[in-house]
Every structure is written in C-alpha cells, then in structure tokens.
Amino acid sequence: MELDSAGDIIALTPEPIDTPGIVRRLVRARVGAVATFEGVVRDNLHGRRTRHLDYEAYEPMALKMLRRVAAEMRANHPDLDRLALIHRLGRLQLSETSVLVVATSPHRATAFDACRFGIDRIKTLVPIWKHEHFEDGDVWVEGVRPTLDL
C-alpha cells in the first residue's frame, strides 16, 4: 500500500490490514499524536454466534468515497497531518480488522476528532456490504442510507 500524493494511505484490500506498518509509514517528525480506530470482527450479532463475514464493495465508488472522507477530514482540521482509511474486503475471520482509520497531527484533539469523523463518515458514505455467516444461518447486515447533503 502506497502513500498517495497527499502522503495518505487510502485503500480497499483483500489482504489482512497491517496496522503497525501503516502507522509507521504515516508518522513523520512533526507529529505528536496518533489516533487509531480499528473495527474488528465480533463473535456475535444480536446474540447469534458469528462464524465469519464476507465484505463486498462497489470498488471504484468506494475508493472515491474514501477519498471524499479524507478531503472532508482535511477541510475540518487544517492541522491534520497524514491519515489512513483502509477497508478490508472478502472473507474475514473473528478478531480480524475490517476497517482502519488513522489520523496523525501535532495535537491530540485534532487526531481524535478527525479519526472519529473518519469512521463515522465511512459508515454513512462508503458503498460496502457485509454478509454475516452464523453457526446456524446467515444474513445481509442491515445497512444505513447515506447522508446525501454533501
């Protein structure tokens, strides 16, 4: 996974997400605060025991929306340094990372605010679907309708 022209890492990937490697490549000397969010596969949904998940994306649009989220993070936080927005696709086992958001900044308030905005926005904007397989069946996880006033 390469840094883009802004120094960010924005990607969809079928491979396990290497969180420490991503963080190491983002942090540069001016940075004092690194806020990271990882979504990981839980062992249950409303009490049903999860066996594994399949994620699928409308890939070109999902990448476009991830880039939009990054632009919004920058617009909201001028002192945000590099960031990462990465979503895993394909089959995931329990405790694997499905999504990673990293925000780096000289200051912690920006890192936290941008990171949280990033994951909230991914969930309301990026076209990805989750098919959850239980020990006793499966379900397409109920999603959300995006906020269209962008």
Added chain:
Amino acid sequence: MELDSAGDIIALTPEPIDTPGIVRRLVRARVGAVATFEGVVRDNLHGRRTRHLDYEAYEPMALKMLRRVAAEMRANHPDLDRLALIHRLGRLQLSETSVLVVATSPHRATAFDACRFGIDRIKTLVPIWKHEHFEDGDVWVEGVRPTLDL
C-alpha cells in the same frame, strides 16, 4: 507486560512500547471496536528543534493514578472491555511513543470516549515530568496542576 486481574495492561516502562503486541493481547472475541491513542515525540516545541526527551515519574504514585484512571474509564463506560494505559520513562528519541491508551469495546462510541478520557485524565492526574533537550538548550516542560476533586 502482563494482563492484570481485570485483563488490563497498566504499566510504566523504560522499554519501547510494543503497541501492536499490546493491542493483540487485549482484543478478545466479543470486541468489535479498538480505539488507540499514541503520544509520540515531536521534532519541536514552540518552534525550538527537539533532540530528545527525558521522562521521569514518581513511579508508585504514577501507577496508582494510572489504575485510578482505568477505574474511572470503567465507571463511565460499563461496556468497556479490556484497556491499556502505558507510559514510557527515560530517554526517548524523535517519533518514539511516550504514551499509549487502548480502549476495546463491542461498540465504537465507548471505545472512542474511553480512549480520549484516558489520555486527558493521564495528563491531569499522573505524576510524570518531561525534560526536553533542544539543539540549543533544554527546558523542563511546563506542566498542569491536577484536578483535585476526584
């Protein structure tokens, strides 16, 4: 670094902080969200170029206060799962991690809120001091007076 009886990792350490190793040991099957904050050594303070930092602590009291912060995190967030509060001591070079806060939970709001509360509280409660060495001098970094209404 061992998990304590609550499954948490609370420590002061002269060794580099192994963030991915810590996160890996905290996350268990019920967890869906991991929020992490790392403070890292910046290359400047108010524009003066930093060479390195020395952190020192009143160690037994600092550990006691870290445990108090953990208890407050739990009290505020019943659905918080395991957490880590770790502060590095001794000499740190640029971009090394000085402090790590990890909060795990089934849900992301709790992970974020608890993580942020944790770092804010560390900064106002834990007796640690920072001696910053610049290319052209040094300074004991101006600190804060703890909130005493606990």
Added chain:
Amino acid sequence: MKADRVLLNILVFGQCRALVGADVAPVMVVVPTTAASALDAVCDQYPQLAPLRSSLLVAVNEDYARAETPINAGDEVAVFPPIAGG
C-alpha cells in the same frame, strides 16, 4: 434531447447482487431517464428486488443519486441496498 430506447447495464451489489444472481442487471430503458425510473425498471424486470424497492439506493457515475438525478446513455448506474461498511 432525443429519446432512445437503450440497454442499461445496471451494476448490482450486496443482497441485490445475490438476488439477481449476477453482478449486472441489464434493463431496457428510454433515455434520458432518472434514477427513480431506472429503479422502477430494474424492480419491474427483476421482481425479486421489488420487496426491497423502498430501501434501495442508486448511484450514477459513482455518486449517490437522488430520485430526480438524470441518467443518459453511457452513464454508469448502480443499484444496491443500504451500506454496511465498518
């Protein structure tokens, strides 16, 4: 603008893809049309999608569409359920 009857290869994702049994749901439409009309057409020609009609989303050229968003020949159109990333 001239009205033309064309084959629109609508991309389908998630449960829509599973219900259609393919990545693409071709539908005949008269262009120019709108996102709402394209959604009507796909639910008409793939009745297994009809029960989801009120929740489905349309994207035109990789942006979310509103009901009245225009669709012309050559546009990339996708239909899918509410999103569930994260």
Added chain:
Amino acid sequence: MKADRVLLNILVFGQCRALVGADVAPVMVVVPTTAASALDAVCDQYPQLAPLRSSLLVAVNEDYARAETPINAGDEVAVFPPIAGG
C-alpha cells in the same frame, strides 16, 4: 497528639529533584503538620525551590494533598512541580 520534631525525607521530582541535586530533600518538621507547612519547610531549607513555591504540589502517601492535608510521622511525602506526562 504529642508534637514531635522529626526528620521528614521528602521525595522530590522533576525540576525540584534537579534543583535539590538529589532524590530526597530531608527537612526537620514538627509533627503533626500539614502539606502547606511541609512545603514552607522545604522551600525554607532548600531556597533554590522558593521561586517555584506557588506552583509546587504536595503528595501524601501517594495521593495529591490539599494545603490542610495532615502529615504525621511515617507518612510518605513528595514535592514536585505541575505534571507533564503524555
């Protein structure tokens, strides 16, 4: 309570430790005393700390003390500047 003149081994940290030149600043005090009086005593006997007096903090038995917090023989007392972890 009997008043006793005792040697209190006050722990000093951060810039206080650097100014004292040691980890411990022994001071003679009459116990029972208070955090404010112990701070007066240490600034009196280590005048290099006096300019910091108004910002210094006192801990008694590993808890932050208020001015009136009592100190008895055998208590662990520490004096240090505002904290700067993180």
